[in-house]
Amino acid sequence: MHADHLIGVFNISEIVRGCFQSAYLGYYAFEPFANQGYMTQGLRLLVEHAFNTLKLHRLEANIRPENKASIKLVKKTGFQKEGYSPNYLYLDGAWRDHERWAIIARQK
Structure with missing residues (x-):
């Protein structure tokens, strides 16, 4: 781990x-x-903190479809694709489509 670096x-x-x-x-x-x-x-640590400490029920990440590394990250962490939002955010001078990914706290 890189204890003295912001990664x-x-x-x-x-x-x-x-x-x-x-x-x-x-x-x-x-x-x-x-x-x-x-x-x-x-x-993984952030999701655990969000659900156990902050007591959230749901986290949502909106990801540009071409951002394969980000999609891979959320998939590995248990997020599920919920949908597609055309022209969702104005970035880099244009409206950009995004995929909507979310994870829900486990029910007890």
């Missing part, structure tokens, strides 16, 4: 409480550390 960033945003108990997930890795499994480890 990437995760964020949980737009937490909605009440009957929804959901939030959006964002993340990125810094290039020298990409494709080494660190993001998988980090996302």
Whole structure:
């Protein structure tokens, strides 16, 4: 592990409480550390924290279809594809399509 290096960033945003108990997930890795499994480890820890500590029920990640590494990451972490949102976000000067991926806290 790289204890003295920042290898990437995760964020949980737009937490909605009440009957929804959901939030959006964002993340990125810094290039020298990409494709080494660190993001998988980090996302697993973040999901555990979101469900066990923050008591969320659902996390959602919206991913551009061409971002194969990101799709691979969420699949490995247990997210399920829920749908496709055309023209979802305005990025790099154009409206971009996104796939909607989510993970639900295990029912007890």
